[in-house]
Amino acid sequence: MLAYLLGIFVEWRILAVLGILPCTLLTLALFFIPESPRWLAKIGLIDEFETSLQVLRGFDVDISVEVNEIKRSLASTNKSTTIRFAELKQRRYRLPLMIGIGLLILQQLSGINGVFFYSSTIFQNAGITSSDVATFGVGIVQVLATCVTLWLVDKSGRRLLLIVSSAGMAFSLLVVAISFYMKDYVSENSSLQGILSILSLVGIVAMVIAFSAGMGAIPWIIMSEILPINIKGLAGSVATLASWLFSWLVTLTANLLLGWNSGGTFTIYTAVCIFTVGFVSIWVPETKGKTLEEIQLLFK
Template identity: 75%
Template sequence: MNTTFRQSSASIVSEAFLVSDATSDWKVLATILTLWLADKPGRRLLLIVSSSTMALSLLVVSISFYLKEYISPDSDLYATLSLVSVAGVVVMVIAFSLGLGAMPWIIMSEILPINIKGLAGSFATLANWFFSWLVTLTANLLLDWSSGGTFTIYTAVCVFTAGFVAIWVPETKGKTLEEIQQFFR
């Protein structure tokens, strides 16, 4: 292995760790903020804002990947688009932490009747981990196919999520189980 390759690989790995550390710090701060916000504007609003912000940030990432296909790797714009895509992913992680990371678990605990809470909670947890596994399994295959296309698909999923929450998810803040059940009748 030549020295240049080793230095380049070490540089890439160290940059990846720096981005990962910065993202982790923001995730922790965003999660703490979420705990405070959960009782202020409401769970449903946090889910809508979270998924909408994720959709916008992922759209920025996908557009930057599409544009990079037409720009020379030596240009300043290419480097700028790389930074824009990293910033978009960081914003997406923060937006996830502000809503979709915690709110579904809170809503699930408030929305389910006691007699099915254990079974339904177990099923929801299984579904969550299954889809997390599926995204992890297919991410590299999709990125090999098209980086811009992959993030466009993720954008569409976030838009669908925002619409789903806006139409079918009730607000649970400050409501009793009976009041929440009325929403479904």
């Protein structure tokens, strides 16, 4: 949101330089983040493992039960610390990998980064004059919607939010697609042009709200929860690579697709979101309230 605001007043080179500041703050803050308890236990640093877990859970919480569960889980996985590619075909590895990577790829193929990166162009094509201000408004909406998600994710569950989020994005994108299709058949001087412009803006804002309510953050949460610890590092890296690869692909093609046909572009994104609803309904388990060890039992 801050980047959108600064983008109204400064050129992109200055904005890029200003991006150094949050990176610097993040680097400094990393020194205060406790190490992963399971990783510490895996490499045999038991005292450090218990200390880190106690810091994360709170000093007034009894962690003895969780400590024993993690030790039992690691005792079984440590028998074979090296995973061969052929072993990934086992259900307990194959299914979590498919779900984690699939969610991150579908997150990008929904076109969200295309909408974010080219929002000013989209709003201009829709006939909205203050496109930069509208883009900043989208940033505000995303922040507020994400705050609501923080409250909802452990109350309503990950799976339900993903389904609602994907369905909401599909409906919102369909509204945008229809408004762009109709603009081609309405006279430029018609009062309907203004209505269709507002409809496009409402659709984009609704899409951002729906995305922030589930598909924005939850795929990353799901991925961290369902991957077995002995492949978490490698599989997490592969999933992240896939996410950014498809982000690059969507960013590369979005402007070309918008130049080809705006309505057609949003129709494609709508189809992806509809497919995502089916993918989540069939394959994604509910992980709310479950420990990592309990989640692993779902894939055996």
